[in-house]
Amino acid sequence: MIADSEMPTRLRDRSVVLFDFDGTLADTGGAVMRTARAVLRARGIEPTDADLRKLLGPPLVSGFERAFGVTHDTALSLTQEYRELFDKTVTPSDFPPIDDVPFLLDRLTLAGRRMSIATSRKESGARSMVDQLGWTDRFECVMGLNEPVRLTKADSIRDALEYMGVDAADVVMVGDRLNDIEGAHACGVPCIGVYTGAAQPGEHDAADVSCGSMLEVARVLGVA
Template structure:
């Protein structure tokens, strides 16, 4: 296969660079308990890792907007102090980033996680310096969708769309990338699966971190 030519690679965070399921699920269960809701079993909450939380709370938990906003505040009570560090970098990520850096690629993060949380996590694990920009949710200024985060990162990097590709693990990454007009590599070591990737039109599918690096 011919190597991909894009020089700018955007990475999702949860499920792509880090395995954050434990902290995200624990924070959700904390929120459910504090808000006197039924506390779901861990196995039943795996779907919440990756999608924007507001979408999860309003659609999957059927909350109205006011309740969802309150749930976000309670969720973050736990996540910002404990949950964000109940997390680990996937095996092979640093080697992949080193490989891509050696190939001269410019890299950034585009995540639906709150931006300040993303920065703290990447710094905590010592991999923040690989990325020129760490872009995330900043709904206070209207940056509240994956597409808007990607657009912000591209603008900050002064990037041309034809020189950019997204790497993610869920349909939200694929949809966000396509909404902006860039292709997406979907990774199988995260929280999505091949069926989801094919359904939502991933441009490439990579099974491992090594496979991602070898595409370039």
């Protein structure tokens, strides 16, 4: 829990809030791990839950490379197989909103804050999932990976800022993994790290503020 006196008031004054998607807005962890397990087993790889959790957050290609020691070409083909299976089998019931996300989005909207999504998920898939959750009108844009133009979280954040026509000084990022923090900082944007996804204890030590829930995020942003 973060005491009021410890909350950086500068974040309350920022007019734009960027959100990560997976593990921050929507609970996609189960669907991601189930789909990845299926494509890995088809290749004769039996993954552990600990290995699969390493895929939650970073881009899938680099996640497969790091978690399973496969070549870049193999990681690319695994990612393609994963995306095809995910699109065929995953429904909105598999990625419900994280607790108190609807409340936070309502409060930010009432406060007149501008919102967008910057994700490491492939952009077309992220847009489809946002639409299925009924959130399309909530966000000015959804920026995700779009090879070869956009390959990293920093790329997604950079292009979201450009699309919205805002400077880093106007923006705060909310994310659940270290790559969200690193991507935001690479663009000069402060980041609120929230332990709603797969982050390990201490993972958000590099964040500007660390929160345990979306209610705490709402307090940090001055809307609760």
